[in-house]
Amino acid sequence: MSSNKIVLAFDVYGTLFDTSSVINTVRKFVQDDQTAKSVVSSWRTFQLEYTWRLNSMGLYESFDEVTRKALINAFGAQGIKLENPQIEELMASYTDLTCFPDAIAAIKAISSKEGITALVFSNGTEKSVGKILDGSPLQQYSNILKRPLVVADSVRKFKPAPEIYQHLLKEADLEKTPEKCWVVSGNPFDVVGARKSGLNSVWVDRSGTGWIDQLGEPTKVIRSLEELSAIFTEA
Amino acid sequence: MSSNKIVLAFDVYGTLFDTSSVINTVRKFVQDDQTAKSVVSSWRTFQLEYTWRLNSMGLYESFDEVTRKALINAFGAQGIKLENPQIEELMASYTDLTCFPDAIAAIKAISSKEGITALVFSNGTEKSVGKILDGSPLQQYSNILKRPLVVADSVRKFKPAPEIYQHLLKEADLEKTPEKCWVVSGNPFDVVGARKSGLNSVWVDRSGTGWIDQLGEPTKVIRSLEELSAIFTEA
Numbered sequence A, B: 001m002s003s004n005k006i007v008l009a010f011d012v013y014g015t016l017f018d019t020s021s022v023i024n025t026v027r028k029f030v031q032d033d034q035t036a037k038s039v040v041s042s043w044r045t046f047q048l049e050y051t052w053r054l055n056s057m058g059l060y061e062s063f064d065e066v067t068r069k070a071l072i073n074a075f076g077a078q079g080i081k082l083e084n085p086q087i088e089e090l091m092a093s094y095t096d097l098t099c100f101p102d103a104i105a106a107i108k109a110i111s112s113k114e115g116i117t118a119l120v121f122s123n124g125t126e127k128s129v130g131k132i133l134d135g136s137p138l139q140q141y142s143n144i145l146k147r148p149l150v151v152a153d154s155v156r157k158f159k160p161a162p163e164i165y166q167h168l169l170k171e172a173d174l175e176k177t178p179e180k181c182w183v184v185s186g187n188p189f190d191v192v193g194a195r196k197s198g199l200n201s202v203w204v205d206r207s208g209t210g211w212i213d214q215l216g217e218p219t220k221v222i223r224s225l226e227e228l229s230a231i232f233t234e235a
Helices: A019-027 A033-057 A063-076 A084-093 A101-111 A126-134 A137-141 A162-171 A188-196 A225-231 B019-027 B033-057 B063-076 B084-093 B101-111 B126-134 B137-141 B162-171 B188-196 B225-231
Strands: A006-010 A116-122 A145-151 A181-185 A200-204 A220-222 B006-010 B116-122 B145-151 B181-185 B200-204 B220-222
Touching: A019 A033, A019 A084, A033 A063, A033 B033, A033 B188, A063 A084, A063 A126, A101 A116, A101 A137, A101 A225, A116 A126, A116 A162, A126 A137, A126 A145, A145 A162, A162 A181, A162 A188, A181 A188, A188 A200, A188 B033, A200 A225, A220 A225, B019 B033, B019 B084, B033 B063, B063 B084, B063 B126, B101 B116, B101 B137, B101 B225, B116 B126, B116 B162, B126 B137, B126 B145, B145 B162, B162 B181, B162 B188, B181 B188, B188 B200, B200 B225, B220 B225
Parallel strands: A006 A116, A006 A181, A116 A145, A181 A200, A200 A220, B006 B116, B006 B181, B116 B145, B181 B200, B200 B220
Antiparallel strands: none
16 A cells, blocks of 8 residues: 555444444333433443453453443343343344445545545454445445454454554554544544544544543544545545 | 451442532532533543543543543533633532442441451542542541552553552552452442452442443442441451
8 A cells, every 4th residue: 555645544333334223123122212212322332331441451352242241231221131132133233233324425435536545444343344334335335445444353452542553554554654544433532542643533523512522632523424535635 | 468367448439439429519500400410420421431541542641630621521511611710619529529328337347347457449649539538527537448548640540450450459468369359349340350350349239230240240249338347257
């Protein structure tokens, strides 16, 4: 990969795909919509909490295992104990997430740009992220949105550990020019982690709350991935 | 410290002291009780998130700084930008937390036990934790609840990093018999962290939800600190 190129590394969960799209499956196992929303939200919260706690303890489990444990914890917090077939059905819904519409537009726009390479950059396992991508409209852009996926399994740490961004830079052949690698993410912890490791980052602020995280700042903020390619007009 | 002794290491925030007791001060800066509750809850959530993200990134800031940033983030999430005097007033409320009534009973009960040593074991700074203890009814038991405080500042990592539990074992002179050191905590991440480092742990389940965390298990579960001394009757 030529080092005069810009590399855009797209986060998957919460950036290209909507983690809250599991709600229809969650809804089958709870009493009401309010509880379903609460479970979906805490499933994601525990998932991230577990990744950071594992990082903190110097331990590692695959993201699939973390997602499964977070699921059990999220339902458990509502006093609901899941049976194995229910867990399997819910886990399957996590590999069938809805692609954000602006993600498709963004990848399409990038396809016409010279000098920009797009990569998938996720905490997820190669198998699960592959399944999500293959089952989505993004599959038609698999020649643009490149694999191999850059995943946590390679370094046995989760974002925002420096090792994962260093691994990304190595994959992108940008170890000497990390500022040419831009992490595109809807997750503030990922945005901050990238910047602390010397990369640039774009934060996708879909809810329009503005940046409030206090551990660092993104290089650029956009409201939708459709605004992404305009940032790199001179790339 | 003789190695045939049991050491009880008491967590501070959420175990001896109630972090939600800042609500009266928070209430002054928000519209209604619901918002106040939400801010108090997310203040604590961001505080923990920041400690784990800093651990993950290999970075460190004092717990006071983390608490301040989490505070700004929690109000920011409600669209409220705080002025400096407001921040100072809220931060002051965090060193004036309410002592859980069962904590006083527990320390009193331990005072009559042979072979048990009690230590303060916190992420907090020596200054802030000292202020909380000095302003509380626990002050009268300062001969039982020992300092020096075992704090994150010593190792520049937060719980549940192994280094912080190793530091505790060193302070307690129990490096060769970590199972004699019991972390007493209301926080599952602390309970699990202690166990992963070879210590024992008691989880204080004040809300009675039962253990649902999926990363590990406590050695013992109690509903109130008043049940604590009964665990160590044969100590």
